[in-house]
Amino acid sequence: MLSHGMKQTGNISIHHLQSVIFAVLNPWVAIGILLLLAFFATYMTALSWADLTYVLPATSLGYVLLALVARFVLHEHVSPLRWLGIVFITGGVGFIAGGPEITTHPAKAKLLTTKTAPGLELTNEVGDKL
Amino acid sequence: MRALYTWGAILAIVFASVVGDVLLARAMKEVGDVGALWRREGLGAVIGRTLANPNFLLGVTAMAVAFFSLLFALSWGDVSLVAPAAASLTFIGNAVAARVFLHERVDRRRWIAASLVAAGVALLAG
Numbered sequence: 670m671l672s673h674g675m676k677q678t679g680n681i682s683i684h685h686l687q688s689v690i691f692a693v694l695n696p697w698v699a700i701g702i703l704l705l706l707a708f709f710a711t712y713m714t715a716l717s718w719a720d721l722t723y724v725l726p727a728t729s730l731g732y733v734l735l736a737l738v739a740r741f742v743l744h745e746h747v748s749p750l751r752w753l754g755i756v757f758i759t760g761g762v763g764f765i766a767g768g769p770e771i772t773t774h775p776a777k778a779k780l781l782t783t784k785t786a787p788g789l790e791l792t793n794e795v796g797d798k799l
Numbered sequence: 800m801r802a803l804y805t806w807g808a809i810l811a812i813v814f815a816s817v818v819g820d821v822l823l824a825r826a827m828k829e830v831g832d833v834g835a836l837w838r839r840e841g842l843g844a845v846i847g848r849t850l851a852n853p854n855f856l857l858g859v860t861a862m863a864v865a866f867f868s869l870l871f872a873l874s875w876g877d878v879s880l881v882a883p884a885a886a887s888l889t890f891i892g893n894a895v896a897a898r899v900f901l902h903e904r905v906d907r908r909r910w911i912a913a914s915l916v917a918a919g920v921a922l923l924a925g
Contacts (some may be wrong), residue, residue, distance in 0.1 A: 713823065717833040721824040721897045722909050725890065726916045732886075732923050741912065750922055757919030764912040 692725050726765055805876030808868050812885040815865035821900050822858030828901075829854065839883040883924035887917035 708728075715724045733755050739745040830836070830848050837845050849855055872881045894913040898905040905913075 684887045713827055716824050716827040717830055720903045721820060721901060721911065722894055722905050724824075724902050725820065725893055726912050729886075729890070729916045729920055732920055736923055751834040754919040754922030754924075757915045757922060759919075761915030764915065766908055768912060 723765055726762055729764055733758050801875060805872055805881065806884075808872035808875060809881060809884050809888070811868040812865050812872060812881075813888045815861050815868055816885075816889050817896050819858045819861030819865055820889075820893050821896045822854045822861060823900055823905050824897070826852045826855035826858055879924075883921040886924055887921040890917040892922065 712724065712728065715727075736747055736751055740747045784788055826849070827833070829852055830845070833845050836848070869881070869885065872885070891914050894905055894910065897903040
């Protein structure tokens with residue numbers, strides 16, 4: 670959607686930075702941004718209890734979903750190379766989802782209590798004021 | 800010249816989104832488990848704490864920079880180059896940054912996973 674919208678807006682020259690702002694007003698770009706916001710909220714929630722290196726590869730399943738939608742809903746042709754990409758991503762995500770979520774959590778919990786305790790106090794203070 | 804601009808924008812996307820991801824991950828670790836906090840103090844506390852976290856605000860700023868770099872890159876180059884290049888380099892960059900700055904234990908399993916996903920994304924988005 671973003672790509673579609675930006676191709677409508679045309680090239681942006683570095684001397685006309687303000688045209689980047691107007692790009693946001695394009696409806697396709699706006700819908701894309703709204704969906705990104707929804708993604709963002711769920712992504713932040715996941716990050717609150719899992720490692721970045723755990724969450725991020727898992728989000729790449731979205732690419733797989735996108736390819737499957739293209740194939741089975743839009744009936745687009747998906748090349749063998751792209752199927753190989755799907756296999757890679759699925760394999761990679763399966764790799765991390767397999768074990769480390771459990772094995773790294775105790776180590777991470779230890780790290781959290783020692784490392785971010787001052788930060789937690791800080792946010793508590795702010796929370797009380799609010 | 801156009802290729803140079805495109806790759807410059809791609810590098811800007813990768814750098815900004817890695818910085819953003821690291822800051823956001825750190826912010827959310829400071830906020831704590833969102834599910835537990837929500838049950839304990841309600842949704843308002845979750846949103847309030849997240850928005851009040853300086854790392855969160857910096858992270859969002861970095862993400863915004865990454866987003867506008869993406870728009871720049873897309874207006875200069877093809878989506879078939881920009882999307883896979885930026886996405887797969889971001890996965891690799893994040894694995895390095897998470898290890899160095901977040902002290903996450905990036906073991907061999909996670910390296911393999913990050914590389915597989917990066918390769919897969921490059922193939923799929925290309």
